[in-house]
Structure formats: C-alpha cells, structure tokens
Amino acid sequence: MKGDNDVMIDALPSWNATPTKEALMAFVSTVTTPGNGYVPPIERIAAFDNDGTLWCEKPIYVQAAFIFAKWQAMVAADPTLADTQPYKALVEGDREWLSNIVEHVPELVKGVSEAFGGITTEAFEEEVAQFFQVAQHPHFGVTYTQLGYRPMKELLDYLRANDFRVFICSGGGRDFVRVVSEDMYGIAREQVIGTSVPVTYRDGELIRTAGVEQPIDDGEGKPIHIWARTGRRPLLAGGNADGDVAMLSQAKFSLLVHHDDATREFAYDSGADIALATASTKGWTVASMADDWATVF
C-alpha cells in the first residue's frame, strides 16, 4: 500500500474514520517511508493474539468448545468417566468448575491428555478439521471459522501489503489454530505461535504426548515465544486481554481490541482490566468495537 494509493483505495474499509484507524495507518506509513522511523522490511514482524483479538472468544474459547465436544463423546462411549473430573463437571454443567482454569490445571490437563494424547499429529488435525466443519457457535449459529473479525482480517492484509510478516501468538493451542489459520487469515502454519504439547518421534510418526510445554504462550510466555520463534520483538502487536500485556509492551505499536459492543458481539472488560489500564498509561491504541469498527464479522 503505497502512499499515493491511500487517496484512492481504502485498505481498511471495515474501520470507521476515527483516530484509531488514523493511528494505525500513520504508524504503517512511518515505518515504511524512508526517513525518521523507517524500519527495514526484514524487521517488520507483527504478532496478534487470537481469542478475542482475531476471532470471537465468548461465551467460551473455541478450543474449549472443541475439547468439551470430545469429552462428551468420550463419556458417551464410557459413562463411568462421568464419575471423575473434568468429565463430571462437564456432564453436570458445572460451568464454575470448568472456568476455574487456574485451580483445576491438573484435572484439565489430564482430560486433554486423555482426549488427544498418544495420537499422531495428523490424527489430531483431522479431529480439529472435523470440529470446524460441524460445530456451530451457540449464539451466532454459524461455524466458528465465520467468526473472525473482518476489520482485523483487513488489518492483516494491510500489514502484509506493507511487507510485514504476520504471526498469531495465541494462548490457545498452536496445533489447533494452525488447522484453520491459512484459510481464515492467510497466515501460514509456520507463522502460528501458541501453547503446545510435547511431540515425540516414533518410527517416522509424530505422536502427541501428555502434558503441556512450558511456558504456555500467555502472559510473560508471549514475548518468550515470539523471541524463540522469530528472533525478534514484534514491531506491531495486537491483543485484547491481560494475558497480552507483556507482548503488547514489547511492540512499537500496540493495539488493544476493546469488547464494548453488546449489540453486535459481546461487551465485557473482565480479564482485560489490567490491559485497559496499561493501555491508558502507556498510550496504546484502543480499538473500540462499537465505535471503530464499521462491521464486526
């Protein structure tokens, strides 16, 4: 997107003409224009959180819906599972137990390992692909791949047109997101960073094992993962929650998506209080879904 095209083509048609859009375009113009603030293409890395930043994360994370669907199928096949956690909470509809991730890490990791441990990476991919074909969002009634935010997808395109390499940096599962990242966002699998499970090699096969690799790709894990994967700090980063603060703090331009649109999506600050306060202190750009986005999906 050269400067002389800006007049004719709006690269971000789903963004309203607000200071947020202006700030995004001014930053991209600065780093791509020779002179003060210019950044060579090789250093133009952008990193985006996924849940709540690129796609809808309510009422539950998409990956949680995937895992719950699998657990339900497991309980149907073996009803005795319902006597133990985490299956018990799911069967009983105990949302409080299930959403208390911090306190129930061992049981939740055990459940995920029982569901997907010991299978090949290809078999896991097929299960994920199958889920995305059939599962529907409980509120919007469409498949989850239709719930990427259009303004953000335009932003990814705009950045790529300006020689950025765009990465997803998700607290969720790397191998889960990769199955849809290319079709949904034009982001190649190798540009998806996320939380992962250990994989072992056995006679040419790659097998998912139990457990979770540390650090997970959330909070302070995000800058660590981005460094490990890219060898750089992000020039531009986008997030929406407290788990994105460390990543956003590393970037030259930080965009915080604010879920304040109860009409078109959901309005919630829970889990983003620190991020919103930090945005205010550090002068990050906050994208109000209600005011800055002409379209959501």
Place this chain on the structure above:
Amino acid sequence: MKGDNDVMIDALPSWNATPTKEALMAFVSTVTTPGNGYVPPIERIAAFDNDGTLWCEKPIYVQAAFIFAKWQAMVAADPTLADTQPYKALVEGDREWLSNIVEHVPELVKGVSEAFGGITTEAFEEEVAQFFQVAQHPHFGVTYTQLGYRPMKELLDYLRANDFRVFICSGGGRDFVRVVSEDMYGIAREQVIGTSVPVTYRDGELIRTAGVEQPIDDGEGKPIHIWARTGRRPLLAGGNADGDVAMLSQAKFSLLVHHDDATREFAYDSGADIALATASTKGWTVASMADDWATVF
C-alpha cells in the same frame, strides 16, 4: 523458475551437469507443474541442516570456535578457571576431551551457561556478531561467513524462486545461526530452527538462562522441531550427517551432501556412515562435492 526459462537460464550454475543436478531440478519441476506430483505452494517447505550442509564444519563446528574463543577470554580474565573443565581441556589443547561431546555434556553445558547464561538476547547477539567480524577459519584464512557453499546457496535461491519457504534446521544453536542467516543465506531469523537455551522474561528484557531445551535439534529432534515450528513435514530436506537421517527420512526429496573433496574442502565419512548407508537403501540423492559441485565456496 518456469519450465520455459530452464532452457535459457541455469539456476544452478555451480552444479555440474550430473544426475544429481538433474534429480533436483526434476523434483522441483514435478512439484511445481500441475498434474501428478504437484504440491501447492503453501505446502512447499524445505529444511536444511547447517553445519556441513550449508557451510564448512571442519576442523571444528563454527559455534565451537565461537565458544572456545569466549572461554579463552574468560580464562585470561580469571586464570583459576583453568583448573576445572571444560576450560582445562581447552587450555591444555585436549582435543580428545573437547570432542567427546557425549561423555562431557554436563561440563560443556556448564561452560556454555557460564559463558552466556544470564545475559540478554541482545547482548548475546552482539558477542556473536563480533565473533563473525573478526574470527578466521584456521585452514582457509577467511571469516566464517565466507564459507557458505555456493552450490547450496544457489539451491536455496532456486527453491525460493519456486515458492518454497526455506528453513535452516541446525543441531547447533538457533540464536547463534540467526545472527548471520539473513546476510549469508537470505533466510529470515524466523526460518532458523535449532537447538536453544531457555529464555526468561524480566521487566521487558529477555534473558538467556542456563541449560539446553530438550529435545536438542539433532537426530529425532529434527523432525520434532520442524513440526513444532512449521506444522508440516519438509517436502525437501538436505543434510550431511547421521544426525540428519530422521529429518531426511521425512522428506519427499532427500539430499545428502557427501564430503569427498580433500582438495577443495575436506574428505570425511566419519559421522555420516549411517546417513550414507541409508541414502543407498532409500535412494536419496547424494551430492558429491568433488563431482557434482563446479565451485565449493
């Protein structure tokens, strides 16, 4: 590189017109030509070992030369270090001790951690960059960045021109190779896969810590790392040693560089016996430096 250009432009001028070159070009033609064997661009991943495959690895690994230079400076600053391993072996010129990596893992890792643990990733990069500016190869008398193999660099360009994304998959240090990968090979930092040390986040800084992340990026660790980093198996892979066998076994086209040129480089099969035998069994393409390469550097 379209088929109709092949007649006019030789994309691999440093390769002699042998069956090896023919096999490489035939494979690339097959996967890029619509029809049987076609592979969509998004799936075109190539992975290359670095030491002995893209650059010279004798008489010692470049990274070993870097570490030894640092240890020598440390001993000069604190001569009491020379009483303990690994510094003792270095001071005494005990090549046998130093090259017995398997038996001396704890001491060697300790030495590396003492040399580079606790410093920021940026400080480490500066030390590496400084080394590459001044250090000279003991045999060729040039800086190490001049010792990339020209035929292989042409191959990387050729693959990229055919919409492959090219990765380094090095048993050596990821953060070490990244410092020179862009200038030497046109390979962006995010496309360098390698052995790594844990990094922690502290007040916005990324700090290298002690130890080595498991698995290291050698042997069966290579396909695991490639999967973790790209979400794919390599379509084409290149290596030269036994530690590359697992990676080469995953690829559709496997290239083994054979060091049989005592005149222009070095001739050695040690450390490549299993690789050479496997190449013969599985029909991998073996590149003879003596016969297939018109130029080495």
